[in-house]
Amino acid sequence: MTTRTALLRAFAAAFAEKGLEAPEREARALLRAGLGLSDLDLVTRGEQEVAPVDAARLRALAERRAEGEPLARLTGRREFWSLAFTLAPETLVPRPETETLVEAALALFPDRRARLRLLDLGTGSGALLAALLSEFPAAFGIGVDLSPGAARQARENLAALGFATRSSVMVGHWAQALAGGFDLVVSNPPYIPSTDIAALEREVREHDPLLALDGGPQGLDAYRALASALPGLLVTGGSAVLELGIGQERDVAALLAAAGLRVEGPARCDLAGIARALVARKP
Ligand SMILES: C[S@@+](CC[C@H](N)C(=O)[O-])C[C@H]1O[C@@H](n2cnc3c(N)ncnc32)[C@H](O)[C@@H]1O
Numbered sequence: 013m014t015t016r017t018a019l020l021r022a023f024a025a026a027f028a029e030k031g032l033e034a035p036e037r038e039a040r041a042l043l044r045a046g047l048g049l050s051d052l053d054l055v056t057r058g059e060q061e062v063a064p065v066d067a068a069r070l071r072a073l074a075e076r077r078a079e080g081e082p083l084a085r086l087t088g089r090r091e092f093w094s095l096a097f098t099l100a101p102e103t104l105v106p107r108p109e110t111e112t113l114v115e116a117a118l119a120l121f122p123d124r125r126a127r128l129r130l131l132d133l134g135t136g137s138g139a140l141l142a143a144l145l146s147e148f149p150a151a152f153g154i155g156v157d158l159s160p161g162a163a164r165q166a167r168e169n170l171a172a173l174g175f176a177t178r179s180s181v182m183v184g185h186w187a188q189a190l191a192g193g194f195d196l197v198v199s200n201p202p203y204i205p206s207t208d209i210a211a212l213e214r215e216v217r218e219h220d221p222l223l224a225l226d227g228g229p230q231g232l233d234a235y236r237a238l239a240s241a242l243p244g245l246l247v248t249g250g251s252a253v254l255e256l257g258i259g260q261e262r263d264v265a266a267l268l269a270a271a272g273l274r275v276e277g278p279a280r281c282d283l284a285g286i287a288r289a290l291v292a293r294k295p
Contacts, residue, residue: 014067016043017058023074030078042077045087046070082215093143097169102161104224106139109255109282110200114143116253116280116289117196125150126195131245132156133186133199133238136224138166138179140198145175154190155181159223186234187241194245200255201234203227231257232267239267246294251276254290261287268292 020039027035040054047066062070073086084090084105090097092106093114099105121128128151132141135155145153155170157163160183167181182189204225209217216225227233235254242252256264256279265275274295279287 013061013064015059015061016047016049016054019043019062019067019070020054020058023070023077026074026078030080032078038077038083039074041083042074042086043070045083045089046073080214080218082219085219090137092137092139093146095139095142095146095173097137097139097142098165098172099137100161100165102159102221102223103137103165104220106137109284109286109288110140111143112280112282112288113140113198113200113253113255114147116291117144117198117251118147119280120251120253120291121148121196124148127151128195129193129247130154131187131190131194131197133197134158134201134224134234135166135181136162136200138169138181140200141166141179141181142170142173142175144196144198145170145178146173151178153179155179156184156187156190157181158183158185159221162221162224186237187245190245192245193247195247195250197242197245197250197252198254199234199238199252201227201238203231203234203255203257203260205229205231227257230263231260232263235260235264235267239264239271239273242268242292243272243294248294250294252292252294254292256288256290258286261290264290265292 023039024035027038032038088099090105128148130151130153132155135157141153141155155166163181163183170179202225261279268275273292276291280289282288
């Protein structure tokens with residue numbers, strides 16, 4: 013028999029050896045997720061024994077983590093906006109910086125009881141749509157994804173979170189199958205320039221789906237499609253909130269303005285100070 017603390021130390025040492033950035037924190041997170049524990053459990057009951065079958069399972073997970081597989085992929089779970097999401101191989105792991113879009117949306121619509129019609133283009137796990145539905149209890153939202161696997165997972169996540177009757181998820185190429193009438197359109201599209209994909213961190217490059225990352229030669233392909241669709245999707249006075257890749261604000265703002273939208277710049281920054289959520293309104 014081994015203890016929680018002994019496993020924690022062994023995993024932290026193995027992660028450090030493999031060059032993981034925060035080995036102790038990673039080891040803690042793996043034990044928490046693998047045994048369903050809180051941080052307090054780990055601190056105050058570290059000497060508790062771990063059953064051999066659980067220890068073997070955790071060691072196998074730790075080996076995969078040491079080889080660069082992200083924890084969210086190992087557990088198949090990730091939190092976003094304090095909501096729990098199940099991941100599929102076809103879904104991006106939702107990122108904390110994407111929460112900046114939710115903050116921007118909340119600033120745009122101060123009345124939480126508004127009966128908003130929401131659209132999330134490239135919904136992935138359904139993270140953005142679910143976060144918005146959790147904040148606007150009278151809203152109805154549609155999610156679209158080109159990947160059938162992602163759309164299926166988003167549908168399941170929305171249902172598990174209690175939003176089945178206020179949401180619908182469809183497979184499609186952006187908004188091609190949709191008509192207008194939306195108060196708010198959000199999107200975190202693929203925006204990495206194709207030539208930069210090979211240089212991404214291994215954890216992203218090998219474990220997030222290419223369809224969720226590759227934004228074409230300059231990273232702007234999806235924004236072009238979105239800019240041309242948005243005027244037809246939004247009600248007059250309706251808004252779009254788009255996630256930006258690093259350094260894309262000017263180019264994306266120009267595409268939106270050229271499509272006849274009023275860009276309400278500057279973009280809202282994420283916690284790292286990167287311009288992340290760009291708002292545009294249909295005049
Ligand atoms: C960066 S991920 C964002 C996922 C999720 N919204 C999030 O923020 O975690 C982009 C998503 O767009 C989807 N996608 C890529 N091309 C698409 C297209 N032409 N039409 C619809 N969705 C597309 C991908 O499958 C992926 O789920």
